[in-house]
Amino acid sequence: MKNNLMARMVLDKDYQIAKVDERIYGSFIEHLGRAVYGGIYEPGHPQSDEQGFRLDIIELVKELQVPIVRYPGGNMVSAYNWEDGVGPKEERPRRLELAWRAMETNEVGTNEFADWAKKVDSDIMMAVNLGTRGIDAARNLLEYTNHPGGTYWSELRKSHGYENPHNVKTWCLGNEMDGPWQVGQKTAHEYGRIAKETAKAMKLVDPSIELVACGSSNTGMPTFPEYEATTLDHAYEQVDYISLHQYYGNKENDPANYLAKNMDMDHFIDTVTSTCDYIKAKHRSKKTMYLSFDEWNVWFHSNESDKKIEPWTVAPPQLEDQYNFEDALLVGSMLITFLQHADRVKMACLAQLVNVIAPIMTENNGRSWKQTIFYPYMHASIYGRGISLKPIVSSPKYDSKDFTDVPYIDCSVVYNEETEEVTIFIINKNLTDNITVNADVRSFEEYRLVEHIVLEHDNLKAVNTASNQAVVPHKNGDSQLKSGCLEANIAKTSWNVIRLKK
Template sequence: MQATGTLHRDFQISKIDPRLYGSFIEHLGRAVYTGIYEPDHPTADENGMRQDVIDLVRELDVPIVRYPGGNFVSAYNWEDGVGPKDQRPVRLDLAWHSSESNHVGIHEFADWAKAAGTEMMLAVNLGSRGLDQARAFLEYVNHPGGSYWSDLRRSHGREEPWGVKMWCLGNEMDGPWQIGQKTADEYGRLAFETAKAMRAFDKSIELVVCGSSTPRMPTYPAWEATVLDYTYDSVDYISLHMYFDKQQDDTATYLAQTARLDDYIATIAAVIRMTKAKKRSAKDVYISFDEWNVWYHSKEADKKILEGGGGWPHAPALLEDIYNFEDVLQVGCIINTFIRRADVVKVGCLAQLVNVIAPIMTVPGGPAWKQTTYYPYLFASRYGRGTSYQLALDCPGYATDFAAKVDYLDISAVESDADGALTLFIVNRHETEAIDLALSLQGFGDRKVIMDKEIAGHDLAAVNGPDRQSVQPRDGSGVKLERERLSAPIAPLSYRMIRLGK
């Protein structure tokens, strides 16, 4: 099989915001406790944070991490997580039917974020609480001193404010599973007033308003139209969430789901444009895709705890999907979609970072290890920063009940701001056939292959574990460059990254 394409220097999509490769830590399962925080672990630093996890996060070069939720935030009192740990209350978390010790709060998370080389993206509770706690939290976090909340922070040992710039106005407020679910009008009005109050404190902060939790919500996309009608000139981003599952033993349909993702983004981009025109606004609002991942492997195992059958355990193992080789291909296709939509999707958060549907797993008291999906995330974060390009591709494909044609090859292209290298991220969805890719590179000048990595040849069910890394990258081969023309054989069911330097 063959695929041909053209990549032209003049056909840029957008500069990529580095925060496209962000992630998420929620007080859920073992994401925090025995995830990032385990004071008795052999690698624990002076703050009780696992250094082995910090090292893996630094390797990923995660630019921003959303915290503390997620569903958790909709009934969270941020004040519970400040002050002396032995005086912090234990609360029952209704979202995940667990108990919360509050041993990790904003101070501990901020110290972890600094150690991990990432910025914080904080969420405020607009479910059980509202405007007043949001402005108090902002003042506690960002005001230098001389006010009640900032002086309280200083009394807790943090003299200087953290200066957090990105704030989420609640989480998934359209969802019936959410504490404090609201209609679009109720939420839009509350989000507008909260944004107004927060901007009265600091006009430079970036605010994210809740969009639809999934494109399957009955209120989608009218929800976005209503919420943006209230908030368009007060916010900077609208959030979208999407999780990918496998309903049956059908790899082709599973790997085609990014067609739905692309339609989701395109639809909300159109709602944004419509609202901008309606408001006669000069302002642009972008998408923060601040929850996305594969999630289906652990759902049956989690039912007992989530339905209350296990009482109120502290930091139980929840949502601990063990990812396989097939999921590598899915994550690669998802990230490619975001790169190709970088003109409107500016922020992305892989949900989540540690233990909970995560690329990093930990053993309590033992090692931290890389899931199979660690690698496409690593390559995109490391080498997918710069300018994204359109690619005209003529490729064989297939149809599903939701997409008329899905190309077997899924490709994105990024020119690096750091070293000028041109990076191709390629997934071959075909289950049995290699595809010979012939790509014309116009306007990029003479190039040479400086890196070629692939993940291929594994059983679709192959997984990694604390004692084995059976699915990981290896050097690719067969790439040829002649007179601005690239040719490469792309193995069946493979993920490939090819970097072309000058």
């Protein structure tokens, strides 16, 4: 194999972007497909606990160290009555779930999910229904979950067996309200007004919460980024984050173009940041608006099979993308992009966590396994905590169908002062050639090379199944650190985690 391509990098502990908010490694569980029923919850499964939660899934989620999980939707929340999911299970109604046209049994609701979140050591990002409902339902749910006692809704929670409040601190004001697919779609003015007024009421109930307003559903929406500007024009001082959603696919089977799609995400983040700062200037505000990228992933493999789903069934297998190796590379690049924007992107949710476009898959009454995308997500979550540094990178580039000047080397660096560790995340997007990266790391004298983890496979379409884990990382990366110079041989189409420690 040719190995004549070179890239250069300079790392310095003073080139700081921002402290990484660990919530950028969040995820999402929606009442959709087999995410809840048959995913995290399956009473009667050999590995389920006394509440019906699958212990094998709890262990896999803990392995990912997921700090926050968005719940209960998604599109589903826009016609959801939260009261259906609390109280005695035998009294809970079965409902037509309009977003995904399935049957919702409401066996799992707010309290059960709060129990599950504790078991996986995660916080909750709770969404309220601003589609068919509004201020009243939102403030009541908040009182139910967070108020200590002595009121109607807090005492109702206690009567349901939950003496202590759940203290949910992060809340989404609806979901994708610009989308014509949304039950209760709203114009930017309509949404901005209801978001502002709901935020006011919720912060009267609990001033300690943080609120996420809906931005555009994706960059292809005809009202992007005007929707963000108008929404924030109404609600800038009442909310704390604006949401971004984006999914990518490789329908045209063009790997070079596909692996460059994080450049679109980079542009998306820059555009929304600029829009926020324009409204900040317009309002003469001192507050900085932060970004919550609370839906992101690869999603396209399951589109055809989803058209054949029988409506009004319980937990049909929807959005069950089987991820291949190139999908893991793009997921890695998207994580790198978040780290490169750590000054403004403070939360992000890989959508979703189990079965539904997910890193973890299950068989009903059977096995569970890790998809290819599990690994970059896990590595970033475990090693990507600290201060995001700005590496100065000089990389060879390429052009693809939709992008020009795409760097072959995609990189982010995290410096953990407490543990005195530096982690370099590197992707080589070159389809044929290894690239030697020479990095000046003299700023980190007395640091040694701990390990070089690599995720690679000769077949970009290789997948993991319950019986065959074809795509797994190894620790045989080719790196040397001498006299302040790190030389790393980065294999073609590979995800790399290079760790240094004092």
